[in-house]
Amino acid sequence: MSKLSRRKFIELGSLASLAVIAGATLGPAIYEKMHLVQIPAENLRAVKQRIKKRDVQVKYTACVMCAAECALEVWVKDGRVVRVYGNPHLTYNSRGAACAKAIAGLQLVYSPYRIKYPLKRVGERGEGKFVRISWEQAIDEIARKLVEIKKKYGPEALLTDTGDVTDRDQYWRLTFAFGSPNAVEHGAICDTPRRHGPKLIVNGKRWEPDILRPVPIRMPDGSLKWYDKHDAKLIIYVGWNPFTATRIVWETVGTVRAKKENGCKVFVVDPGFSNTASLADEWFPIRPGTDGDLFAAMLRYILEHNNPADPTRNYIDYSVLKYVEGWEEFLENFKSWWDKVDPVNGFKYFTLEWAEARTGLPKEKIEYLAHVFGITKPAALIWGMQSPGHHYNGYVASILGCVLNIITGNFEARGGVIDTEIVKSSKGGTATGRWFNTRKVKRIINGVEVEAEQEKLHYARYGDWPAAWDDVVGDLPRMIMEGIELKYGPFKGHKYPLAAYILRTGNTLITAGPVYKFIEAFTAKKPDGEYKLELYVYIDTILLESGLYADYILPEASYLERMSLSDIYPTHPIIFLRDAVIEPLFESKKPTDIMNMLAKKIYEYEMKEFGKSDIMPEEFWEKYKTEEDFVNEMLRVAPGRPNVGRPLPYPNLPEGYTLIGTPESLEEGRVKIDDEKKTVTGEYVTVEYLRKHYGGAFWPMSWYRYREWDEEKQDWKPGGIIKTKTKKLELHFYTYEGINKLVTESGVVPPSWRKLGWEKLPTSFYWFETVWNYYTNPEYVKYRDEYPFQL
Numbered sequence: 001m002s003k004l005s006r007r008k009f010i011e012l013g014s015l016a017s018l019a020v021i022a023g024a025t026l027g028p029a030i031y032e033k034m035h036l037v038q039i040p041a042e043n044l045r046a047v048k049q050r051i052k053k054r055d056v057q058v059k060y061t062a063c064v065m066c067a068a069e070c071a072l073e074v075w076v077k078d079g080r081v082v083r084v085y086g087n088p089h090l091t092y093n094s095r096g097a098a099c100a101k102a103i104a105g106l107q108l109v110y111s112p113y114r115i116k117y118p119l120k121r122v123g124e125r126g127e128g129k130f131v132r133i134s135w136e137q138a139i140d141e142i143a144r145k146l147v148e149i150k151k152k153y154g155p156e157a158l159l160t161d162t163g164d165v166t167d168r169d170q171y172w173r174l175t176f177a178f179g180s181p182n183a184v185e186h187g188a189i190c191d192t193p194r195r196h197g198p199k200l201i202v203n204g205k206r207w208e209p210d211i212l213r214p215v216p217i218r219m220p221d222g223s224l225k226w227y228d229k230h231d232a233k234l235i236i237y238v239g240w241n242p243f244t245a246t247r248i249v250w251e252t253v254g255t256v257r258a259k260k261e262n263g264c265k266v267f268v269v270d271p272g273f274s275n276t277a278s279l280a281d282e283w284f285p286i287r288p289g290t291d292g293d294l295f296a297a298m299l300r301y302i303l304e305h306n307n308p309a310d311p312t313r314n315y316i317d318y319s320v321l322k323y324v325e326g327w328e329e330f331l332e333n334f335k336s337w338w339d340k341v342d343p344v345n346g347f348k349y350f351t352l353e354w355a356e357a358r359t360g361l362p363k364e365k366i367e368y369l370a371h372v373f374g375i376t377k378p379a380a381l382i383w384g385m386q387s388p389g390h391h392y393n394g395y396v397a398s399i400l401g402c403v404l405n406i407i408t409g410n411f412e413a414r415g416g417v418i419d420t421e422i423v424k425s426s427k428g429g430t431a432t433g434r435w436f437n438t439r440k441v442k443r444i445i446n447g448v449e450v451e452a453e454q455e456k457l458h459y460a461r462y463g464d465w466p467a468a469w470d471d472v473v474g475d476l477p478r479m480i481m482e483g484i485e486l487k488y489g490p491f492k493g494h495k496y497p498l499a500a501y502i503l504r505t506g507n508t509l510i511t512a513g514p515v516y517k518f519i520e521a522f523t524a525k526k527p528d529g530e531y532k533l534e535l536y537v538y539i540d541t542i543l544l545e546s547g548l549y550a551d552y553i554l555p556e557a558s559y560l561e562r563m564s565l566s567d568i569y570p571t572h573p574i575i576f577l578r579d580a581v582i583e584p585l586f587e588s589k590k591p592t593d594i595m596n597m598l599a600k601k602i603y604e605y606e607m608k609e610f611g612k613s614d615i616m617p618e619e620f621w622e623k624y625k626t627e628e629d630f631v632n633e634m635l636r637v638a639p640g641r642p643n644v645g646r647p648l649p650y651p652n653l654p655e656g657y658t659l660i661g662t663p664e665s666l667e668e669g670r671v672k673i674d675d676e677k678k679t680v681t682g683e684y685v686t687v688e689y690l691r692k693h694y695g696g697a698f699w700p701m702s703w704y705r706y707r708e709w710d711e712e713k714q715d716w717k718p719g720g721i722i723k724t725k726t727k728k729l730e731l732h733f734y735t736y737e738g739i740n741k742l743v744t745e746s747g748v749v750p751p752s753w754r755k756l757g758w759e760k761l762p763t764s765f766y767w768f769e770t771v772w773n774y775y776t777n778p779e780y781v782k783y784r785d786e787y788p789f790q791l
């Protein structure tokens with residue numbers, strides 16, 4: 001166990017407005033100041049003056065209008081929100097600003113289309129005929145029907161789709177406790193391929209440029225600094241339009257600042273002249289769906305022209321390869337294509353000429369991109385949801401994009417790329433109820449009783465499509481129409497219908513796949529006249545198209561009326577509280593209340609029907625008296641990141657141990673250290689703590705987090721934040737190995753593999769074609785004329 005020591009001082013960084021506090025001991029006061037010092041004092045004074053004049057209550061929460069979930073300051077007067085600003089105290093994400101969309105969020109809260117009270121369908125599905133009912137009636141009828149479905153088909157016949165990932169935990173918990181592992185979120189063709197490479201290689205998700213500033217960084221002298229320097233020298237956005245598409249405000253601000261302050265070049269590779277392209281240094285208009293071809297050519301160029309002895313060609317950072325598992329194997333497989341001739345264009349694979357013929361970019365431009373990316377450090381190659389997502393070989397593009405960043409030394413490097421999943425704060429913990437899925441359940445399959453974990457009943461894990469690993473919901477209509485037959489795992493052969501669907505804050509009908517298929521599935525009837533999908537519950541704040549097909553519509557409190565935590569995109573360990581700043585409007589209810597009401601009624605009906613219930617009172621209404629109780633449980637795992645990097649974020653605490661607790665308690669060593677579990681636990685972060693700190697908490701970090709320092713050998717070793725099997729960056733795909741094992745055991749090859757001629761997934765570099773590029777696939781030429789805007 002490391003000896004605990006106190007920090008000497010904190011230096012507050014380079015912003016003109018920052019005050020330097022030298023010689024101070026660390027404590028809450030310091031962190032308090034660190035929140036405040038990021039905006040000039042006079043600005044803060046002006047804000048306070050305005051507030052005083054208006055006689056308003058000031059509350060802090062987090063935006064939910066896009067994935068950035070910036071901290072907000074909200075003014076409330078007489079129970080009504082009158083202003084929305086950026087939170088001036090927590091400039092971490094947005095530098096205290098709020099974008100236009102955040103302010104427009106009030107149009108959602110006070111929308112005339114809000115669902116005001118529970119509704120019950122009286123016409124046919126899709127006709128839009130509903131009558132007002134009470135909450136009591138709605139909950140009673142839904143719970144009764146759910147128990148009836150459970151009795152007929154088993155609890156797995158319920159699928160809960162929480163649409164967006166935010167504030168979903170209560171619904172997942174209820175679904176898992178009910179006995180179904182089928183709780184999913186949105187996903188069709190956008191984000192899944194983008195995150196495929198990171199998932200395979202580092203067990204992560206989304207790669208973003210390291211431009212989120214300012215961030216608290218431990219400096220080599222032990223001081224803690226609000227680091228506000230932009231180190232990136234080159235950012236290449238491929239099919240990613242952060243200035244408009246997802247409004248990740250820190251990415252917009254960071255890109256502009258990196259350009260202005262650090263002379264960072266910004267290239268945009270995109271078929272369209274996007275907003276980001278219009279502000280970039282160079283725009284590379286590529287043919288849609290060919291970014292994988294571009295990446296392959298860039299990689300070949302870098303490998304062929306790398307020369308460590310020539311500073312103008314020193315592309316590869318060999319020191320990184322020590323932390324890469326399977327590099328030689330990957331290289332061999334990649335190179336095995338180099339002499340093959342592409343039958344479509346007659347060029348050898350991955351050459352500049354080959355890529356020119358496919359991408360439409362002149363080969364000089366491709367060479368330039370490869371060279372400039374290889375030689376400029378730090379640099380970030382970023383591919384968006386819309387690049388690998390929208391073509392057939394998107395997974396290959398995503399893997400190649402990762403490899404390019406890794407071998408050039410830009411992964412987890414200051415100013416390079418950061419995997420958001422493996423650095424952001426943990427939250428949720430036991431509140432999400434995932435542990436219910438580990439309960440053992442029994443099913444009779446072909447007359448034989450089988451017992452295994454509830455999780456193994458999942459409708460699509462390792463299902464017909466590899467994307468089912470990510471709970472893609474595009475194939476739901478087929479599941480509703482045909483039912484589910486488990487093809488893998490212990491419950492192989494188990495059949496069940498998808499009979500109940502709870503859709504919460506999503507518009508599956510429009511966003512998840514072909515609309516007509518969803519309509520067909522929602523309205524399909526059995527011979528006895530009953531809908532195949534026997535129960536469809538729609539829960540949301542406003543009524544969207546998907547709601548028109550529901551049997552029941554329940555009004556959920558808007559994001560300013562309920563409590564939760566920020567979730568998705570930060571590249572550093574931070575948490576913002578999404579606080580309820582006003583009371584729920586009309587008859588809308590908070591997720592915690594909806595969960596408890598349904599749980600209680602299901603419990604009553606199950607006790608009546610089965611004499612026992614899967615719902616435990618002590619896990620619902622007895623435990624969570626308020627939504628704050630629920631959120632406090634979600635916070636019990638925060639920040640949950642290992643103490644890694646050099647200097648260590650917390651040099652006073654053992655390296656590699658998972659950190660749990662408030663920033664101050666960790667800083668001051670008010671912790672319990674568990675050497676067996678390798679955890680350090682300080683004082684838990686709570687709603688109260690977050691409120692006291694303007695709605696946020698943040699923890700310091702370092703770069704190069706996939707390495708740990710070996711004290712004995714005085715050298716770096718693989719490990720750190722990477723949670724892969726080998727603790728290295730894996731270019732041998734162990735995840736695929738696991739899936740292959742499952743498929744081999746079952747003897748059923750997924751249809752999507754068969755299409756590619758595969759019996760197994762390849763465990764190292766693989767390539768398959770971009771099917772819908774008509775330059776490489778003559779079959780698609782006809783679509784060029786029918787859908788010219790897409791191709």
Ligand code: SF4
Pocket residue numbers: 063064065066067068069070094097098099100101102246247248249250
């Ligand atoms: S960038 Fe997104 S999260 Fe931030 S204020 Fe704008 S809409 Fe809200």
